[in-house]
Amino acid sequence: MATFRDIVKYYRPYRAIALLSIAAASLFEIVDLAVPYTIGQILNVLSGQPLDALLQKAIDAASALTGMPANKLLSLAVLLSVIFLVTVVRAPIQPWISSWFHWDIALRSRRDYSGKAIEKVLTLPLEFYDENNPGRIAGKVARGIANHTWSYPEIAGQLIPKLGRVLGIFVIIWLIEWRIAILFLISFVFILTFSIKDLKTIIKIEERLDKYAENTESRNSEIITNIKTVKAFATEKQELKRQRERLEREFKVVDYRVHKGYVKLNTWQRTVIQFCVFTVLGLTLAATVGGKISLGHFVTTLTVSSMAYAELEPISNLAEVFARRYASMLRFHEFMQQPSGADSKGVLQSQILSTSTTPYKFTGKVEFCQVSFGYDPSRQVLQDINLLIEPCQTVALVGRSGSGKSTLVKLLFRYFEANRGRILIDGEDIRSLDVTAYRHRLAIVHQEVDIFNGTLLDNLRYGNLNASLEQVQAACRIARLDEVIQQMPQGYHTLVGERGVRLSGGQRQRLGIARALLVDPDILIFDEATSSLDYESERSIQLAMRSILGTRTAIVIAHRLSTVREADKIVVLDRGQIVEVGNHAELLRQEGIYRRLHLLQETGELL
Numbered sequence: 001m002a003t004f005r006d007i008v009k010y011y012r013p014y015r016a017i018a019l020l021s022i023a024a025a026s027l028f029e030i031v032d033l034a035v036p037y038t039i040g041q042i043l044n045v046l047s048g049q050p051l052d053a054l055l056q057k058a059i060d061a062a063s064a065l066t067g068m069p070a071n072k073l074l075s076l077a078v079l080l081s082v083i084f085l086v087t088v089v090r091a092p093i094q095p096w097i098s099s100w101f102h103w104d105i106a107l108r109s110r111r112d113y114s115g116k117a118i119e120k121v122l123t124l125p126l127e128f129y130d131e132n133n134p135g136r137i138a139g140k141v142a143r144g145i146a147n148h149t150w151s152y153p154e155i156a157g158q159l160i161p162k163l164g165r166v167l168g169i170f171v172i173i174w175l176i177e178w179r180i181a182i183l184f185l186i187s188f189v190f191i192l193t194f195s196i197k198d199l200k201t202i203i204k205i206e207e208r209l210d211k212y213a214e215n216t217e218s219r220n221s222e223i224i225t226n227i228k229t230v231k232a233f234a235t236e237k238q239e240l241k242r243q244r245e246r247l248e249r250e251f252k253v254v255d256y257r258v259h260k261g262y263v264k265l266n267t268w269q270r271t272v273i274q275f276c277v278f279t280v281l282g283l284t285l286a287a288t289v290g291g292k293i294s295l296g297h298f299v300t301t302l303t304v305s306s307m308a309y310a311e312l313e314p315i316s317n318l319a320e321v322f323a324r325r326y327a328s329m330l331r332f333h334e335f336m337q338q339p340s341g342a343d344s345k346g347v348l349q350s351q352i353l354s355t356s357t358t359p360y361k362f363t364g365k366v367e368f369c370q371v372s373f374g375y376d377p378s379r380q381v382l383q384d385i386n387l388l389i390e391p392c393q394t395v396a397l398v399g400r401s402g403s404g405k406s407t408l409v410k411l412l413f414r415y416f417e418a419n420r421g422r423i424l425i426d427g428e429d430i431r432s433l434d435v436t437a438y439r440h441r442l443a444i445v446h447q448e449v450d451i452f453n454g455t456l457l458d459n460l461r462y463g464n465l466n467a468s469l470e471q472v473q474a475a476c477r478i479a480r481l482d483e484v485i486q487q488m489p490q491g492y493h494t495l496v497g498e499r500g501v502r503l504s505g506g507q508r509q510r511l512g513i514a515r516a517l518l519v520d521p522d523i524l525i526f527d528e529a530t531s532s533l534d535y536e537s538e539r540s541i542q543l544a545m546r547s548i549l550g551t552r553t554a555i556v557i558a559h560r561l562s563t564v565r566e567a568d569k570i571v572v573l574d575r576g577q578i579v580e581v582g583n584h585a586e587l588l589r590q591e592g593i594y595r596r597l598h599l600l601q602e603t604g605e606l607l
């Protein structure tokens, strides 16, 4: 569970400058108190009452220095100079000494943590993304960072200096009349203690609210991502109703619990404050009438104590705003504490160093030795997998849905680590290799090929930024994408993705194949690459694949057996185990699962 301390740690790199700027801001707030004090003393000069001893000494010193008599005029001149110093002279200095640094630190920290959040996003394990949708993650990060940025200047530049000012006021009143100072202190402690108690309760509700907001955002993002399904099933009304209910629930908590909580807090605070101001007025007046304090001190005490009580409202507002933001800052911290994936150790460092690390080059021989794996260790998804893939062989993985085909590939990519057994590439355990350099030698064509916003060329070069145009064109020819590109308005420079031309499913897959080829991988994996296409697209992709197979190790996961007929080795998986291995003809003779699947498809039925 994250705490306030964890949040403060975000500013640790700027500790020294933060402490200095907070001290400077507090000092300026305290120096400000010289104004009501000096005005009190001016009143004493004007009404012929004695000045405070220290001030009188200063005036005598000024008289000695200038040769002027220590009269009313000199006293007023000295007092005015004090006011000039702490107001006019201070004015241009204050923003640079205090405000500049508060925002500078907040903005630096925002830059640091935005970078760290992206780092986290890039290194979180894949299963995290299975459990949390993009809307939820993006919302958490955006709210957390924004709230951090706004909170720092308010706390460091306002809340703490204001508390410093209240402390200064207490000292002034103490010097004038300690009994009033005690009353002032008690009232302050009382108000602040009860305010903090109330705020703690409200923070708890805010935490709940933050979770509600996250759920709503998460569903919004799902609606946007799955809008085609929403429209196809005509569930707009249903979605709207559900979101409205969520918003209503959020509103009720915000309005009746949080907002009402703040108004109640404000109500009693104001009443108590006004009562305290009134009491101080009564006591100070009594002390003045009783001759215990001068008229100047009466004015000073009354002014500074009113200033102090007036500070209570902004202090409480700042605390309130902080409380509203606190929950999302804690949640952001919890997100940042998520353990990075085991596969990501050193990923970012090795990417930076990639130019200096020697790239791997494999023949493409892969061995799975007694590999067992379960996402949840108590439920094995793969059991005792033993499989040898020779260099440049084409191996097809076949089996019912959920039999573990994709999981096998995920293990090969090191997205997850096997619970038991080893995976070897050219005889080396893949766990002993640098994960980034190793993955650079692998490429996969997914069923759904991701397109990034940019030109076709950017998308093709995604895995290999150094690929020349000739290499790109050659890869596109093999992937049979060249004829598609020729028809595009700007050829390779046509914008695709979010703000560009929409590509069809088949075109996307061919782009995926060309992109994978440009990496020149030692092992190429086709993950059900043709299962969602029409016959013509499927055929052109099969032709593309045919010209690649045999040039490197290839693993094909396919539901349509027609695409794997020509594989050197077909591996049939069933409930996480290899049950049959052989080529097409051999497996047909075995009269096992493969033959049954084959017959099912021959008769036109889908798996």
Ligand SMILES: Nc1ncnc2c1ncn2[C@@H]1O[C@H](COP(=O)(O)OP(=O)(O)OP(=O)(O)O)[C@@H](O)[C@H]1O
Residues within 6 Å of the ligand: 127, 130, 375, 376, 381, 399, 400, 401, 402, 403, 404, 405, 406, 407, 408
């Ligand atoms: N991230 C995950 N967390 C937990 N269980 C998972 C995860 N991914 C897959 N599984 C489970 O592991 C088993 C094997 O899934 P896998 O995706 O490897 O099968 P598959 O043979 O590729 O299926 P399909 O052909 O339908 O894609 C299934 O029971 C599935 O529910």
